Amino acid sequence: MLTKTINTVIAGLVLLSGFAIAEDVHVNNDIIPLEISNNAVLLRERALLDDLSVDIVESLTTEVGPRRVGTEGDKRAIAWAQAKFKELGFDRVWTEEVPIEHGWIRGDANAEIVSPYPHNVVMTALGYSVGTNGDLVGELADFPTLEDLEAVPEGDSLKGKIAYVSYSMADYVPQPGEPRMAGYGKGTQARSRGHVVAAKRGADAVIIRSVGTDSNRYAHTGSGYGYEDGVRKIPAAAISPPDAILIQNMMKRGEPVVLKMNMTSKITGPVRGANVIGEITGRSGSDDYLVLGAHLDSWDEGTGAIDDGAGIGSMMAAAAMIGQMEQRPNRSIRVLLFAAEEIGLVGVRAYYEEHKDELDNHILGAEVDGGGGRAHTLISGVGETSLPIVREMHKLVAPLGIEWSDANDATGASDMSVLGRAGMPALNFMQNSNDYFMYHHTPNDTFDKIIPEDMRLITAAYATVFYVAAEMEIDFRK
Amino acid sequence: MLTKTINTVIAGLVLLSGFAIAEDVHVNNDIIPLEISNNAVLLRERALLDDLSVDIVESLTTEVGPRRVGTEGDKRAIAWAQAKFKELGFDRVWTEEVPIEHGWIRGDANAEIVSPYPHNVVMTALGYSVGTNGDLVGELADFPTLEDLEAVPEGDSLKGKIAYVSYSMADYVPQPGEPRMAGYGKGTQARSRGHVVAAKRGADAVIIRSVGTDSNRYAHTGSGYGYEDGVRKIPAAAISPPDAILIQNMMKRGEPVVLKMNMTSKITGPVRGANVIGEITGRSGSDDYLVLGAHLDSWDEGTGAIDDGAGIGSMMAAAAMIGQMEQRPNRSIRVLLFAAEEIGLVGVRAYYEEHKDELDNHILGAEVDGGGGRAHTLISGVGETSLPIVREMHKLVAPLGIEWSDANDATGASDMSVLGRAGMPALNFMQNSNDYFMYHHTPNDTFDKIIPEDMRLITAAYATVFYVAAEMEIDFRK
Numbered sequence: 001m002l003t004k005t006i007n008t009v010i011a012g013l014v015l016l017s018g019f020a021i022a023e024d025v026h027v028n029n030d031i032i033p034l035e036i037s038n039n040a041v042l043l044r045e046r047a048l049l050d051d052l053s054v055d056i057v058e059s060l061t062t063e064v065g066p067r068r069v070g071t072e073g074d075k076r077a078i079a080w081a082q083a084k085f086k087e088l089g090f091d092r093v094w095t096e097e098v099p100i101e102h103g104w105i106r107g108d109a110n111a112e113i114v115s116p117y118p119h120n121v122v123m124t125a126l127g128y129s130v131g132t133n134g135d136l137v138g139e140l141a142d143f144p145t146l147e148d149l150e151a152v153p154e155g156d157s158l159k160g161k162i163a164y165v166s167y168s169m170a171d172y173v174p175q176p177g178e179p180r181m182a183g184y185g186k187g188t189q190a191r192s193r194g195h196v197v198a199a200k201r202g203a204d205a206v207i208i209r210s211v212g213t214d215s216n217r218y219a220h221t222g223s224g225y226g227y228e229d230g231v232r233k234i235p236a237a238a239i240s241p242p243d244a245i246l247i248q249n250m251m252k253r254g255e256p257v258v259l260k261m262n263m264t265s266k267i268t269g270p271v272r273g274a275n276v277i278g279e280i281t282g283r284s285g286s287d288d289y290l291v292l293g294a295h296l297d298s299w300d301e302g303t304g305a306i307d308d309g310a311g312i313g314s315m316m317a318a319a320a321m322i323g324q325m326e327q328r329p330n331r332s333i334r335v336l337l338f339a340a341e342e343i344g345l346v347g348v349r350a351y352y353e354e355h356k357d358e359l360d361n362h363i364l365g366a367e368v369d370g371g372g373g374r375a376h377t378l379i380s381g382v383g384e385t386s387l388p389i390v391r392e393m394h395k396l397v398a399p400l401g402i403e404w405s406d407a408n409d410a411t412g413a414s415d416m417s418v419l420g421r422a423g424m425p426a427l428n429f430m431q432n433s434n435d436y437f438m439y440h441h442t443p444n445d446t447f448d449k450i451i452p453e454d455m456r457l458i459t460a461a462y463a464t465v466f467y468v469a470a471e472m473e474i475d476f477r478k
Numbered sequence: 479m480l481t482k483t484i485n486t487v488i489a490g491l492v493l494l495s496g497f498a499i500a501e502d503v504h505v506n507n508d509i510i511p512l513e514i515s516n517n518a519v520l521l522r523e524r525a526l527l528d529d530l531s532v533d534i535v536e537s538l539t540t541e542v543g544p545r546r547v548g549t550e551g552d553k554r555a556i557a558w559a560q561a562k563f564k565e566l567g568f569d570r571v572w573t574e575e576v577p578i579e580h581g582w583i584r585g586d587a588n589a590e591i592v593s594p595y596p597h598n599v600v601m602t603a604l605g606y607s608v609g610t611n612g613d614l615v616g617e618l619a620d621f622p623t624l625e626d627l628e629a630v631p632e633g634d635s636l637k638g639k640i641a642y643v644s645y646s647m648a649d650y651v652p653q654p655g656e657p658r659m660a661g662y663g664k665g666t667q668a669r670s671r672g673h674v675v676a677a678k679r680g681a682d683a684v685i686i687r688s689v690g691t692d693s694n695r696y697a698h699t700g701s702g703y704g705y706e707d708g709v710r711k712i713p714a715a716a717i718s719p720p721d722a723i724l725i726q727n728m729m730k731r732g733e734p735v736v737l738k739m740n741m742t743s744k745i746t747g748p749v750r751g752a753n754v755i756g757e758i759t760g761r762s763g764s765d766d767y768l769v770l771g772a773h774l775d776s777w778d779e780g781t782g783a784i785d786d787g788a789g790i791g792s793m794m795a796a797a798a799m800i801g802q803m804e805q806r807p808n809r810s811i812r813v814l815l816f817a818a819e820e821i822g823l824v825g826v827r828a829y830y831e832e833h834k835d836e837l838d839n840h841i842l843g844a845e846v847d848g849g850g851g852r853a854h855t856l857i858s859g860v861g862e863t864s865l866p867i868v869r870e871m872h873k874l875v876a877p878l879g880i881e882w883s884d885a886n887d888a889t890g891a892s893d894m895s896v897l898g899r900a901g902m903p904a905l906n907f908m909q910n911s912n913d914y915f916m917y918h919h920t921p922n923d924t925f926d927k928i929i930p931e932d933m934r935l936i937t938a939a940y941a942t943v944f945y946v947a948a949e950m951e952i953d954f955r956k
Contacts, residue, residue, distance in 0.1 A: 062727045065597050119543050122921065216694060217922045242924035249540045444695045446720035
């Protein structure tokens with residue numbers, strides 16, 4: 001109610017001031033009608049003053065916390081999401097079950113260097129790793145990158161050893177043309193395949209330096225989901241950056257570094273997750289809808305505030321604010337909270353299988369899964385004919401300091417890119433992800449890392465452009 | 479050998495350039511003779527280029543690591559310190575045993591919120607706390623400060639509860655006239671006395687929000703050393719700042735917050751530490767000496783890089799560089815590495831008892847125990863008659879961006895303040911300690927937190943002024 005009152009007050013001020021807001025930002029009203037662009041600006045300004053997105057993250061991280069798929073936390077998260085959608089006035093709310101082949105128990109992960117100098121090491125199991133079955137002791141065989149490990153011929157030359165991929169995302173300098181965080185992709189290679197590559201060379205386990213940009217004494221977990229048939233299942237773990245630096249300094253002294261590790265992690269039988277969907281139902285009665293995505297699951301060490309509470313908060317809030325306007329938007333807007341993103345986009349793949357016949361009804365999609373950092377660039381992935389309209393939509397967010405990218409190759413990001421690559425048009429705000437790669441997948445991913453002004457900005461940006469897309473009869477298809 | 483060559487080269491350049499360096503920094507050579515001020519400037523410039531202090535911290539943190547008094551790590555540290563002094567060319571090296579009434583085993587510390595929402599909590603035992611003897615479950619009774627807890631009348635009103643002091647150093651705003659980090663002292667009140675105050679009101683345990691300025695998910699340990707006779711010994715622990723914020727958010731919802739904790743820490747029988755002393759023996763043969771201090775022990779979760787590896791590195795390096803000059807200084811310089819600072823300045827108190835009859839021989843003292851942060855101000859604690867000389871000494875470090883403080887109330891800092899308050903003249907460089915209070919007493923106090931340029935600066939600063947003090951026949955006494 002309050003929000004409607006505020007809208008009315010601002011609209012009144014606009015009328016009194018005697019000029020159309022949209023002119024002020026130079027929107028071409030032959031392309032976006034004046035009433036729609038005016039409403040979009042009012043919505044944007046209101047969103048910039050509203051902490052709804054932050055409050056949603058606070059609620060999720062406080063009342064639910066960690067929510068790895070299949071855990072009790074995930075079940076609480078599914079119930080929380082449904083209740084939150086209803087509380088926020090979504091018209092339809094439902095879940096779609098996602099079967100997962102295996103569950104996983106993290107257990108404990110302890111490690112210490114036993115030689116040349118005794119030290120505790122902060123280590124965490126990579127997702128879906130097997131345990132060590134008691135103490136596992138081995139000399140570290142250091143490989144600067146996964147490629148260096150792959151260069152070792154298959155066989156048993158690493159027998160009795162622990163393969164160690166010491167690649168540092170923090171130290172990676174992007175090549176010309178590479179995105180700023182290109183080092184992440186390189187790091188995830190060892191994280192997702194190191195256990196298979198190392199096992200084929202006889203290693204007893206694989207350890208990686210955490211894939212992150214920070215220098216905090218946390219290990220970043222992540223998915224090593226999936227052993228290869230016929231290849232020995234060896235434990236996979238990550239160690240913290242300071243411990244990686246310590247080991248590097250030890251190795252400089254020329255003596256073998258011997259690690260003892262003990263992990264009680266365990267793969268279990270099947271579990272179930274669920275995609276949770278909330279809809280603001282459009283007034284046109286059309287079967288088409290816009291989709292805003294985030295993932296509901298998180299890793300299990302922090303409370304999943306930036307990964308992906310920030311996405312849930314901003315997308316739920318953006319749609320809710322559109323829903324709180326004087327009338328329902330023309331087209332429906334669905335918020336898709338996907339299950340099991342962290343173990344390999346499992347929830348969205350189930351969604352795709354279920355909904356591929358209606359892919360054409362997905363008019364436009366986006367996902368936030370890079371934290372709540374400042375939005376800096378709008379990038380589209382739409383048909384040529386709708387580009388002039390998207391350029392006008394950009395003018396509505398340009399006052400937020402958001403640039404425009406001509407690349408037109410957006411796919412929706414993270415989960416949503418599965419749909420984007422299958423043909424769904426997409427619109428994404430690129431964000432500053434510096435903080436994200438310091439905290440994500442660690443115990444340090446907690447609510448205090450959320451920066452409210454950045455969350456308000458990303459929420460305002462998505463609310464603005466998706467409101468316009470929902471109001472107008474635009475075909476974004478390629 | 480290399481260093482002597484460099485000195486010679488620089489000295490040669492100075493001679494060729496045809497002017498006295500000291501004139502360049504406006505030192506009054508009627509007060510500090512030209513040769514001494516020239517040598518001081520050369521020493522300063524050489525120290526700014528030399529990573530010796532950093533290398534010492536690297537050696538200590540890599541080869542020894544955590545070294546809480548009485549542990550195996552502490553024994554390794556004592557051996558390491560003696561070997562390092564010898565390697566660095568100190569003329570005399572010895573240890574002085576320090577008996578400690580009790581040892582302590584940290585054990586494990588696990589905690590979780592069981593209601594209203596289940597959550598893991600990152601907790602650490604405060605030093606010398608008793609354990610919980612199994613699971614201890616209690617509702618948190620929140621007190622904003624220790625004073626608020628003290629305001630509860632003694633008795634059993636907190637029976638069955640866990641007293642929780644939620645004071646946040648990070649949020650404390652210093653009052654006019656208070657030093658920037660005044661919030662630390664306020665935080666340590668609950669850390670050092672909370673267990674006694676809470677027990678007198680019937681609480682089963684006391685928990686504090688970590689005393690630190692960071693927002694990382696580590697609990698800062700620290701000493702709660704010493705239970706009071708006749709008062710029930712209750713467990714004392716600290717929780718991480720993000721967990722404190724989580725609890726605060728839960729409490730806003732109005733429901734009781736119930737914590738389950740399990741700590742296996744244990745107080746043991748007596749242990750022994752040692753003060754380790756290295757001396758650059760002066761050429762004068764006088765019984766007088768200058769003292770540079772740091773503490774050898776550390777807490778047991780990180781590797782004690784900033785607390786107090788930084789002090790050990792800078793003080794050992796400053797004295798070693800003076801010792802590497804063409805001739806021994808006039809007066810002796812001793813580096814005192816104290817035992818058991820972290821549990822209440824125990825090593826320096828033993829030192830004082832042993833050496834109080836020679837306190838007059840301690841011509842001037844200083845300690846670094848606030849990390850390796852940038853030195854910004856020189857402050858003296860000397861007799862009025864020597865103030866003009868100290869002011870000239872300051873001119874030799876002013877080009878490093880170091881200010882002068884007129885307060886003349888320095889006592890040497892940390893351990894050394896025990897001697898300073900007993901009458902020893904002191905000279906201290908105040909340092910930026912922002913980083914220090916983010917990392918100290920946590921697993922995150924590791925070598926990668928050392929900033930080499932700041933370490934070179936503090937080392938250069940102490941080397942410069944203590945070289946002058948060692949060369950001249952100054953009586954600094956009050």
